[in-house]
Amino acid sequence: MSKILICGGGVIGLCTATMLGRDGHRVTVLEADPADQPAAPAEGWNSWERPGVAQFRQPHNLSSRFRMISDQELPGLTDGLLRAGCVWVDYLDSRSLPPTITDRTPRPGDDAIRFVTGRRPIIECAVAAMAQVAPNVTIRRGTKVRELITGASAIRGVPHVAGVRTTSGEEIRADLVIDAMGRRSAACDWIVSAGARSPIEECEDSNFAYFTRYFSGQRRPRRTGRALTPMGLFSILTLDGDNDTWSITLYTSSKNKAMRALRDTATFHRVVSACPRQAHWLDGEPVTPVLLMTGVVDRYRRFVVDGRPVVTGFAAVGDAWACTNPSAGRGLSVGLLHAQVLRNVARRHIDDPGAFSREYDADTESQVGPFYRNQIAADRVRIAEMTALEEGMPMPAPNPVMAKLLVASSQDADVLRGLIEIAMCLALPQDVIARPYVAAKLAELDGCQLPQDPSIVDRQRMAALLDG
Template sequence: MAAIVVCGGGVVGLCAGLMLAEDGHEVTVLEPDAADPPGTPREAWDGWRRAGVAQFRQPHNLLPRFRQVVDRELPGLTERLADGGCVRVDYLESLPPSIEDRAPRPGDDRFRFVTGRRPVSEAVVAAAAAEHPGLSVRRGVRVAGLVAGPSALPGVPHVAGVRTGTGEEVAADLVVDATGRRSPSAGWLAELAARPAGAESQSSGFVYYTRYFTGPEQPRRTGPQLAPVGSISLITLGGDNDTWSVTVFGPTRDAPLKALREAATFDRVVGACPRQAHWLDGRPITGVLAMAGGLDRYRRLVVDDVPVVTGFVAVGDAWACTNPSAGRGISVGALHAQLLRAAVRSSLDDPGELARAFDEATEREVTPFYRGQLAADRARIAEMDALRAGHEPPPPDPVRAGLLAAALHDADAYRALLETVTCLALPDEVLTRPGMAERLAAHAGEPPSRTHGPDRARLLDLLAG
């Protein structure tokens, strides 16, 4: 068995640590934020501060793929989340009214999951980690760099541990970077004279405005979780312990949207959207929380089939991150951790093979989610920009538009769309299933779903008050 260090104690880092500890490895999680989780998950929202996680109080979602992964890899965690107050969700309860065939299908339970606010969900996972005998979480310990060991491949640096901010060296057979969107590991690798990783980075181009509410029951969903409404989009998410959130987002360059920082303006805009207005029918428990500055970033630690480094891998947002509007980050991160567990099982004794095996699995199973989100974001930004300027939006991707049109009327096409949205399957997988092409062809050329909410002129009036 190996000594493994996980850098970062967020949900993905803790899940990775738990999975590896379940296989008998000695796992140490190093988390720079010193504050311990509160005594109970219900206290986490008010009592836990995570300065190192800018999005800690922004909306998060634990999609069905997260439940699928943890039910297989970490049995009992879903029940612990529910016991901590996370809400149970079934996306099939909000079938579009235009679908006449409402009969259940075998396997429909795959769309059921539990979700909650990030502090509460993370507190539950942290409690599970604290109880595992093979896992140690050290809080208030910042990783400052990597410790080099003898090379496993000619000319390729090998990592044999980490160096903390106090100068302590922690030896490891494998170091896992789970430090999230702000990962400093590019600098760590440069200090080892590693070849540059394959990398790309650009601003996501969006700004988000969110309010949280509480009430005796969750709002009834009458539209999609992520809904385009002209030159803005809205996100409505159920939360834990009788809470929920509403988010309005748009391009960072859309200056009038800054008025959404005012609660009254936020409420006016959401109140003008008929499918989301009733989500305001609760007691606000926050003001408007704004977030911008997100990155679309991707790194690959195997270049031309040669690892940049051995003894070191990156998972979740430390590997790649996008605009968070789809709520996929934790779910994709859990999938990535599952793939790491499999690679460690098969190739721990061969650092070069471990690096290649994990890279191949990542590119096959996870990178398509990154690429797909990037394409969707660029298309949505172009559409928003055109509507803001009073121009006709560019035509949508015909395949995606076909699936969206079919999903409004065909129960199986709707389930296929849900599988892609919830990370249960990749678009290419569902689109090549027998009969799917015929389902899409039956609705080819149908107009897109009507926007339910204010047009640009009305939005500007609402923003101006």
């Protein structure tokens, strides 16, 4: 079997390592942050320092797709997450269904929608514990990679990555180097420095600012609305956490200076209190101040240009390949799907670097790329809405199909299931909309005046809330 190096020991790097190790490859994970995971996962929130992960204590979510893949490829991980204090979430639980849904009969396959989730440090502790005992996997923390080293080309004129050189000068050879370093990956610079042509890279600032506060209490709040709800000048995200915790996030345009008042806890609470379906999420003990995150970059990379790999012996996975606005909470789920794609291609082509690079690119584009592109499209629509409201301009017309899907999902149990599948990375919007039953329900709304959400906070009300 092959020798594989993985640069980055976060959730996706360690899950990738475990999959490949179980296939018999000799896998070494190089993680720049020196601190090992705490012995007790519950201590991870307070004691584990991960400066290499900017969003380590920002909200994260594991979707149904994450559980489905982990149960298939990483048996035992779901149980490990539960032992660490993570919790089951079921959006089809009778207490979570909208009151407008009268058909509450269970459907075959409903169990697939249930998932287990928690805060990022706790999730990563459970994943690290799994990888620590995985066969053929060695984890080296406190080892930072400086550059790629190359060897004999597998394709004429294309550099072949043969390993890495660390900041200490150590050379570590491998048959395949995997970049799992997330949003901060320097892979493009490494590749160009190795003598290769530049990968395709698209990058833009989504212009969102996130204001998050964590709470704790004896009972998790009852979900009476969608996890992510647009409220006009801001959107509100409510997520279940581990060990009797949960979080509330308000995100808005980073260009709207007035919204910076949300850093103040009293202002944050006033605004959340004005959200009728989420106000009760404040009924707990705050365990953090309001945490701010800005400068979230949407970025996409492609390492095959005009049908030709820029390098061989190298692959990027998860956020090192593409990353987006994290409000939908899909990053870890899409990342695990990407890790599964990589593992599957490695099974077929680990001994053929050229075929590996081309097929990994093709499978990434077809199986993972749509999740990225759909999120980018949604981000652009949402920031345009916020900007128009801030400037007192008419709101851009919504996507008519998605607008009808939202309305129909509040009335029909099967359309609602389709919407949840989209949110949980189990299906793409275009696939759900194409289902005959869903298409027929949307057609019933043709020509109808779609209702506006009466709970949306308008511009005048928002100014009053911010001013106190």
